[in-house]
Amino acid sequence: MIKIAVAGCTGYAGGELLRLLAVRDDVEIGALTAKSSAGTMLGQHHQHLTTLLEREVLDTTAENLAGHDVVFLALPHGASAEVAATLGDDTVVVDAGADFRLESAADWAHFYGTPHAGTWPYGLPELPGQRERLASTRCIAVPGCFPTTITLALAPALQAGLVDGHDVVAVAPTGPSGAGKALKPHLLGAELMGSASAYGVGGVHRHVPEILQNFRKLGAAAPSISFTPVLVPMSRGILATVTAPLTSPLSTRDAREAYAAAWEGEPFVRLLPEGLWPQTQSVLGSNYVHVQVAVDEQAGRLVAVAALDNLTKGTAGGAIQSMNLALGLPETLGLTTMGVAP
Numbered sequence: 335m336i337k338i339a340v341a342g343c344t345g346y347a348g349g350e351l352l353r354l355l356a357v358r359d360d361v362e363i364g365a366l367t368a369k370s371s372a373g374t375m376l377g378q379h380h381q382h383l384t385t386l387l388e389r390e391v392l393d394t395t396a397e398n399l400a401g402h403d404v405v406f407l408a409l410p411h412g413a414s415a416e417v418a419a420t421l422g423d424d425t426v427v428v429d430a431g432a433d434f435r436l437e438s439a440a441d442w443a444h445f446y447g448t449p450h451a452g453t454w455p456y457g458l459p460e461l462p463g464q465r466e467r468l469a470s471t472r473c474i475a476v477p478g479c480f481p482t483t484i485t486l487a488l489a490p491a492l493q494a495g496l497v498d499g500h501d502v503v504a505v506a507p508t509g510p511s512g513a514g515k516a517l518k519p520h521l522l523g524a525e526l527m528g529s530a531s532a533y534g535v536g537g538v539h540r541h542v543p544e545i546l547q548n549f550r551k552l553g554a555a556a557p558s559i560s561f562t563p564v565l566v567p568m569s570r571g572i573l574a575t576v577t578a579p580l581t582s583p584l585s586t587r588d589a590r591e592a593y594a595a596a597w598e599g600e601p602f603v604r605l606l607p608e609g610l611w612p613q614t615q616s617v618l619g620s621n622y623v624h625v626q627v628a629v630d631e632q633a634g635r636l637v638a639v640a641a642l643d644n645l646t647k648g649t650a651g652g653a654i655q656s657m658n659l660a661l662g663l664p665e666t667l668g669l670t671t672m673g674v675a676p
């Protein structure tokens with residue numbers, strides 16, 4: 335049995351980790367910890383976690399997190415490093431936060447404004463060589479949900495040199511669960527229902543450096559992106575439309591062939607059949623990413639669209655996929671459920 339603990343269990347990412355892990359017969363659910371809600375019952379926060387409703391939420395302390403094979407950190411940005419430092423060397427630590435994602439301390443300081451904690455192997459197995467890195471690590475930095483979506487949308491085109499990563503434009507509607515569970519006025523039903531609103535506009539979103547870091551890993555020498563997230567009234571999901579200038583003329587058929595070749599054998603990324611375009615409801619609650627691609631000939635640009643569930647492949651599912659690799663288990667274990675629709 336793999337004994338796991340979840341720090342930040344009352345939040346959205348913590349809840350999704352437990353939804354996916356509680357049904358596994360090779361996993362024992364150990365300590366569940368948080369901060370202000372310590373002493374409460376898990377069911378008060380996650381009534382959908384039927385088999386765990388009466389579990390007590392503990393304080394996030396070294397003592398409570400000791401003695402586990404895997405500790406998931408689902409804490410706000412900046413809180414992970416301190417907790418990680420208290421864990422034993424033999425523990426696999428999977429951080430859902432941003433603390434250890436970026437390689438550049440300057441990028442971290444610019445976008446997060448605090449000292450850089452360091453860099454851990456990045457939990458996106460679909461990047462070149464990343465499965466091997468994850469198979470030999472005990473520390474995993476789970477990617478942000480937009481970087482996962484946008485990177486997987488463009489990866490085959492970057493790798494095949496169809497686009498060079500310069501002048502990429504991405505617009506991505508997302509649901510409010512991406513912002514976590516803490517109360518914020520702009521996430522109130524009255525503000526959100528029936529409205530779509532852009533935020534983080536003008537290159538200031540903290541996922542920009544993470545996306546560019548991924549593009550460089552895919553072969554882009556000097557990538558640039560204009561990224562605009564859009565908040566829409568659906569609880570989960572991201573639909574990213576990503577466009578980039580072609581390096582030379584190309585047909586949609588050739589683009590699709592490059593994508594089909596790149597994603598063949600990937601367990602969780604699916605190029606949809608011709609004529610089908612990704613939709614968020616088809617991947618809800620699943621670890622799958624749906625992708626489609628076309629060439630806009632008059633604009634000379636490739637258009638790639640990807641959909642995923644920000645809490646599943648965008649956080650908890652991706653975290654467990656990487657944990658499986660780090661523990662030497664089949665990568666897809668516990669993650670093959672299809673989407674819930676309608």
Ligand SMILES: NC(=O)C1=CN([C@@H]2O[C@H](COP(=O)(O)OP(=O)(O)OC[C@H]3O[C@@H](n4cnc5c(N)ncnc54)[C@H](OP(=O)(O)O)[C@@H]3O)[C@@H](O)[C@H]2O)C=CC1
Pocket residue numbers: 341342343344345346347348367368369370371372394407408409410411413430431432477478479511512513514515516644645648649
């Ligand atoms: N939501 C998403 O789609 C995604 C989230 N992530 C990342 O996952 C992490 C968690 O996000 P999310 O679940 O959405 O956030 P939430 O706000 O929903 O949950 C945060 C959790 O952390 C606990 N907590 C807060 N401060 C501390 C602290 N100092 N020590 C211990 N526990 C603390 C909270 O407990 P309490 O309520 O008791 O205070 C709560 O359980 C973040 O880093 C986020 O960026 C990554 C990708 C996508």
Ligand SMILES: CC(=O)N[C@@H](CCC(=O)OP(=O)(O)O)C(=O)O
Pocket residue numbers: 430431432477478479480508509510511512513534563565644
């Ligand atoms: C709606 C909303 O606010 N979404 C979040 C998504 C962040 C996320 O999920 O990733 P991190 O782990 O990097 O926080 C945002 O745009 O910041």
